[in-house]
Amino acid sequence: MRYGYYPGCSLERNAIAYHQSAVAVAPQLGIELNEIDDWNCCGATEYSSIDLIPAYALIARNLALAEQQQDENGGQLVAPCSACFLNLSKADHYMAEAPDLAEKVNDALSAGGLHYDPGSIQVRHLLDVIVNDVGYDAIKAKVSKPLSGLRVAPYYGCLIVRPGYQAFDDPEYPTSLDKLMRVLGAEVVDYPLKTHCCGGHMTQISRPTALELIRRLLKNAADYEADAIVTVCPMCQLNLDAFQADVNRFFGTDFHIPVLYFTQLIGVALNISPVELGFGKEFVDARPALDKIGTGSPPTGRRRRSREKGLPMPTMSEEG
Amino acid sequence: MAETINPAQTASFMDEVVAATPGDPHLDRCLQCGTCGGSCPSGPDMDHTPRQLFAMIAAGMKEEVLRSNAPWYCVSCYYCVARCPQEVHITDLMYTLKQLAIKEGLYRESGISNAPGFSQTFIDFVENYGRSFELGLAAKYALRYQPLNAVRMAPMGLGLLRRGRMAIIPKRIKGIDQLKAILARAKALGGTA
Numbered sequence: 001m002r003y004g005y006y007p008g009c010s011l012e013r014n015a016i017a018y019h020q021s022a023v024a025v026a027p028q029l030g031i032e033l034n035e036i037d038d039w040n041c042c043g044a045t046e047y048s049s050i051d052l053i054p055a056y057a058l059i060a061r062n063l064a065l066a067e068q069q070q071d072e073n074g075g076q077l078v079a080p081c082s083a084c085f086l087n088l089s090k091a092d093h094y095m096a097e098a099p100d101l102a103e104k105v106n107d108a109l110s111a112g113g114l115h116y117d118p119g120s121i122q123v124r125h126l127l128d129v130i131v132n133d134v135g136y137d138a139i140k141a142k143v144s145k146p147l148s149g150l151r152v153a154p155y156y157g158c159l160i161v162r163p164g165y166q167a168f169d170d171p172e173y174p175t176s177l178d179k180l181m182r183v184l185g186a187e188v189v190d191y192p193l194k195t196h197c198c199g200g201h202m203t204q205i206s207r208p209t210a211l212e213l214i215r216r217l218l219k220n221a222a223d224y225e226a227d228a229i230v231t232v233c234p235m236c237q238l239n240l241d242a243f244q245a246d247v248n249r250f251f252g253t254d255f256h257i258p259v260l261y262f263t264q265l266i267g268v269a270l271n272i273s274p275v276e277l278g279f280g281k282e283f284v285d286a287r288p289a290l291d292k293i294g295t296g297s298p299p300t301g302r303r304r305r306s307r308e309k310g311l312p313m314p315t316m317s318e319e320g
Numbered sequence: 321m322a323e324t325i326n327p328a329q330t331a332s333f334m335d336e337v338v339a340a341t342p343g344d345p346h347l348d349r350c351l352q353c354g355t356c357g358g359s360c361p362s363g364p365d366m367d368h369t370p371r372q373l374f375a376m377i378a379a380g381m382k383e384e385v386l387r388s389n390a391p392w393y394c395v396s397c398y399y400c401v402a403r404c405p406q407e408v409h410i411t412d413l414m415y416t417l418k419q420l421a422i423k424e425g426l427y428r429e430s431g432i433s434n435a436p437g438f439s440q441t442f443i444d445f446v447e448n449y450g451r452s453f454e455l456g457l458a459a460k461y462a463l464r465y466q467p468l469n470a471v472r473m474a475p476m477g478l479g480l481l482r483r484g485r486m487a488i489i490p491k492r493i494k495g496i497d498q499l500k501a502i503l504a505r506a507k508a509l510g511g512t513a
Contacts, residue, residue: 009452014485038494040450045396046442049418049435052340057506058446061499094342101342108506112498162398163411171402197361197397204461205435206393207469209362213395242476281483 004073005033008084015234017278021263034072042087057108059091064114080126082159082233089123089165128168146185153191153226184269189224198239227289258286345409356400366390386426391417392435434465450493
């Protein structure tokens with residue numbers, strides 16, 4: 001299965017572990033990722049705040065390049081970053097829906113000798129490709145080191161499921177990542193805040209706003225005794241991992257939950273070496289969690305009580 | 321909010337917002353139910369919820385709307401969009417209001433005035449290199465807009481560097497001249513959809 005690969009800026013550096021693990025597991029799953037030659041930044045959530053047509057032209061250059069390179073990608077473009085996935089699929093969606101917009105964007109692209117026909121490239125998130133094109137059964141057959149004993153909180157974040165220009169799961173209660181983790185042998189904890197926001201760029205603009213959103217997500221995972229949070233987005237990983245110490249200082253909490261990419265855990269289950277999967281680059285050490293794999297030991301300790309109160313409910317406003 | 325409504329002005333601001341938003345944002349369908357504000361993770365920080373802003377747009381209260389901090393607190397999570405019974409493209413409209421607030425110079429009064437600076441600093445790097453550059457963004461933005469935060473962010477920056485998670489120099493794409501030509505043409509074409 002051939003795909004165009006749009007890593008996005010984050011995967012070049014701060015989410016290099018996501019890139020390394022994606023590239024390491026892809027061939028084992030029968031996925032051929034061909035990086036789009038000379039792709040540019042999608043503009044994240046920033047360009048659309050400033051100017052509309054340049055924001056769309058910036059995104060559309062990538063779609064036009066993907067269209068030119070169809071022999072290598074078969075008309076399918078895979079983004080591992082949820083923000084890139086959203087922007088690429090949004091530009092394609094609105095260029096198809098609004099011909100005036102498409103005309104202006106193509107006018108701009110023509111200044112660089114490019115053109116994009118809306119609908120000619122299908123934008124996919126890497127999770128979608130893995131669970132739907134490879135499929136759970138095929139993945140299960142390849143698991144050589146089941147993640148038994150590891151309790152994971154499946155964290156989807158926002159843009160992989162909303163607003164759903166290329167929808168493949170429920171916008172508020174998705175389950176594809178849950179099922180994937182179970183296939184790998186992990187124990188999946190209930191995670192009511194699984195599609196709540198990590199704060200995005202608010203860490204830079206309104207720190208208290210962002211830290212509160214991050215705190216809720218960490219607390220929710222801790223309440224359900226997760227050994228690790230598993231993510232599908234570099235922004236979510238950065239906020240929950242690199243800002244976890246900030247949250248602890250700001251709120252006087254003591255969270256220490258590693259935040260891992262789903263591709264890293266696939267790689268572990270396929271018995272790929274941790275170094276090849278980019279482990280060791282996380283702020284919150286993943287080793288204690290990984291050490292539980294294969295032990296199958298149930299969680300112990302005082303937190304257990306929180307599960308015996310009754311039905312699992314989100315606990316967002318406690319300790320506010 | 322007690323203002324005399326000028327019908328001509330009312331039509332024009334509503335039209336201006338819709339015209340600057342891609343596709344049909346269904347703004348005229350808003351029922352004032354408040355599901356958007358109730359679903360918003362940063363609702364408590366906003367001076368007006370999206371529902372209120374849409375009523376104010378309908379009332380032609382252009383300056384008040386563009387002075388609001390709400391679009392700048394929008395985290396782009398799309399919860400409101402997923403839940404809106406009328407399929408109003410709320411997040412897209414928040415982006416439009418940010419663009420208009422910058423054009424009209426009114427964002428400075430929103431109380432969260434460094435947000436456009438962050439966006440602008442980010443895209444300056446993208447326009448010059450074709451890729452984002454986190455170290456440059458963090459340094460330039462923090463020094464210019466949040467000097468105190470720069471001190472607080474320094475350990476994390478070092479942590480990212482130590483783990484090989486931050487580049488020292490930006491990466492420039494091969495087709496940077498092509499990209500610059502595309503963006504120059506796009507800017508000349510104007511901001512409406």
